[in-house]
Amino acid sequence: MNHPVLFDCDPGIDDAAALALVLAYLDVRMITTCAGNQLPIKTYTNARNLLSLMGREEIPVYQGAPKPLVRELRIAAEVHGKSGVGPVELPESTAPHTTKTALEASARFLSESEQPVEILATGPLTNIAILLVAHPELKHKIKGITLMGGAFHGGNTTPVAEFNMAVDPEAANLVFRSGVPIVMFGLDVTRQAQCYREDIERLREVGTKTATALAAMLDFYSNTLQLPVLAPPEHVEGVHLHDPCAAAYLVDPSLFTLVRCNVEIETKGEFTAGCTVVDYYHNTGREENASVAFAVNREKLIDLLCDAVGKLN
Ligand code: RIB
Numbered sequence: 001m002n003h004p005v006l007f008d009c010d011p012g013i014d015d016a017a018a019l020a021l022v023l024a025y026l027d028v029r030m031i032t033t034c035a036g037n038q039l040p041i042k043t044y045t046n047a048r049n050l051l052s053l054m055g056r057e058e059i060p061v062y063q064g065a066p067k068p069l070v071r072e073l074r075i076a077a078e079v080h081g082k083s084g085v086g087p088v089e090l091p092e093s094t095a096p097h098t099t100k101t102a103l104e105a106s107a108r109f110l111s112e113s114e115q116p117v118e119i120l121a122t123g124p125l126t127n128i129a130i131l132l133v134a135h136p137e138l139k140h141k142i143k144g145i146t147l148m149g150g151a152f153h154g155g156n157t158t159p160v161a162e163f164n165m166a167v168d169p170e171a172a173n174l175v176f177r178s179g180v181p182i183v184m185f186g187l188d189v190t191r192q193a194q195c196y197r198e199d200i201e202r203l204r205e206v207g208t209k210t211a212t213a214l215a216a217m218l219d220f221y222s223n224t225l226q227l228p229v230l231a232p233p234e235h236v237e238g239v240h241l242h243d244p245c246a247a248a249y250l251v252d253p254s255l256f257t258l259v260r261c262n263v264e265i266e267t268k269g270e271f272t273a274g275c276t277v278v279d280y281y282h283n284t285g286r287e288e289n290a291s292v293a294f295a296v297n298r299e300k301l302i303d304l305l306c307d308a309v310g311k312l313n
Pocket residue numbers: 010012013014015036037076122123124148156162163164242243
């Protein structure tokens with residue numbers, strides 16, 4: 001049975017692909033936006049306009065925290081472009097602007113939901129941390145938090161920290177210590193989720209407006225990719241489908257291989273802040289607080305994404 005979904009994101013090109021997946025297959029009830037790939041007003045506007053593109057303007061979008069809990073905001077304009085969605089001109093949303101904050105709206109949604117809610121988080125975890133700290137009495141209404149972030153080996157923002165964790169390590173620490181069930185899609189698995197030039201063309205050939213726009217975003221994203229050193233030479237234009245991994249798990253968990261681990265977040269290190277310390281070999285004896293993804297069926301993930309964009313406008 002599909003649980004209702006609260007999607008917190010920072011669109012963001014790969015967030016846009018994740019949005020297509022969850023809209024096509026799941027019961028998305030609301031979107032909250034966080035600062036990360038771009039400034040808060042841009043991720044909020046992009047979320048609204050992506051819903052317009054995909055024909056789902058009825059889903060409310062709420063703007064979240066304007067910056068990380070304690071650190072200054074760093075964005076990724078060099079990866080997602082000045083707009084946050086590469087060169088693509090999205091249709092302007094005609095939906096009325098929401099008046100509640102992300103915290104007010106998400107707390108009310110959890111409180112009123114008859115079923116436990118799946119939280120999907122594909123940006124820095126600021127909004128989720130604030131929700132858990134402000135409303136611990138609602139934790140039992142959260143079925144789980146499925147998130148893109150972190151890594152067992154190697155960062156993409158510092159040598160040891162992935163972007164979402166590096167932007168707000170304190171928020172990530174609060175989320176991983178909250179006791180809420182977590183499924184973590186880190187760079188170890190998302191770097192396997194390569195979308196190659198021929199996959200982008202296959203996506204474009206689906207022919208919907210969503211397919212065309214997403215293909216154009218992925219073209220732009222390809223040009224900003226930090227190439228994985230092991231990329232097969234014929235696939236150097238590949239792009240990592242980071243956020244779609246977390247979204248796809250909620251649609252079809254069988255695409256992934258997960259391992260239960262203790263995960264702690266470094267918040268003090270001068271050179272290591274944001275590092276997800278994944279106790280894969282259980283050296284510490286600390287409680288296993290997360291299921292960490294280590295493998296993905298790449299071909300099936302691409303199939304799912306192509307199918308999803310065919311179900312949208
Ligand atoms: O490190 C990849 C993550 O950072 C993705 O969520 C991408 O959208 C950026 O937010």
